[in-house]
Amino acid sequence: MNLVNFFLNNRLELSQLTLEHLRLVGLSMLFAIVAGVPLGIAITRWRRLNKPVLGTASVIQTIPSLALFGFLLAVPWLGERADRIAVLSLALYALLPIIRNTYTGITGVDQAIVESGRGMGMTDRQLLFQVELPLALPTIIAGVRVATVLTVGVATIAAAIGAGGLGEYIFRGLAMVNDQLILAGAIPAAALALFADFGLDLLEKRLRPWAA
């Protein structure tokens, strides 16, 4: 049985698992962005929060994913369904690069540009939305890109708690000591990661036409 045949014979299951995988990654990235970008902005406004927030996000990243899944199993509502746990854990892992890049993106905007905007009578809000965020956007997208690639990989482990995704093949292959089956999960997952990386890189370049 070679891999190509395996994929052809199991194309339904393969697409099912790929969709599950994409759903886990998509949802957790959505949550991570919705929480991470405002947090990143907030710590540029209240610089004292910078260390505690970034520190907490780093500590979360050091928790082994299986252990994090385990902790969350005990939480009411969340622990009822494996995919809820998986999405929350993955979102937590994705936070650090997003918060950090939002912060460095905004603080990295040339202060002369910000000051000239302020000098022309722009309000803080106008400066944030018209100047700082647009100029920081490439850096923020780069953070999302790193987080996405990371999440596609970690999401394979979610199969261990029954959340589905391409990790199913990997864990099945591990249980059956079948390298082909492990590869059947690993290769599409790697392809997804590369695809996301490439797509977001393209987006990052499209978003800064001014830089040529």
Add this chain to the structure above:
Amino acid sequence: MTDPAHDSAAIVFERVSYVAGSNLLLRDLDLEVRRGETLVLLGRSGSGKTTTLKLINRLVEPSSGRVLVERRSTLDWDPIGLRRRIGYVIQEVGLFPHFSVERNIRLVPELEGWDGNRIAGRVRELLDLVGLDPALGRRYPRELSGGQRQRVGVARALAADPPLLLMDEPFGALDPITRNDLQHEFRALQQRLNKTVVFVTHDLREALLLGSRIALLEAGRLVLVATPEEFKHSSNPLAMAYMAAFGAGEDGRDGS
């Protein structure tokens, strides 16, 4: 708040000091900027000239004393309203790199809520005023030469027709020939527009060319206020030192 003695003055500094941390950047400054004049703040880096400028549009606030703009203390102005009445030009980095030339110029009118037709007309008018091809309007700042960018900076500052204009070494980053062109054009423009201008430079030649009066600053103190003619013949030691330094290097100096 108001003081009839300052009637002809657009801006008045009253014993203004500014302290940042433990550094006294400006000490007891008394200075008037008259309506319609171009007052040049001349001095070395660290002399306090940029601080003086930023006190006018309240990018910094006085540690003591007060700054009156149109007879009202800057602290009594709403800072946003104050700044919208004051054009601000700094070295080329001040343009928004992610805005086209046109969007840069229309920024303040847009913030002020002008309608679209009026803004479009104003942008054309301004491009023409500063001698730029209207076709450049769609370009991004990095696609322009340094001289063109600086013209855009001036157009942007003039966009909402503010009565006051603050310029912080606007021509400092240009090559000598372009700088010379822009200085002369700016002088002609100023004679037509009759704005009150406060202009920061460390270049004496620029100060003599553009200023109706020159305020010489050194280490946070005002040393002298004089017309260009008076300045050239001043017996003040620092003014003489400036004249000597600039005069002596006449052939070979790069002006910066």
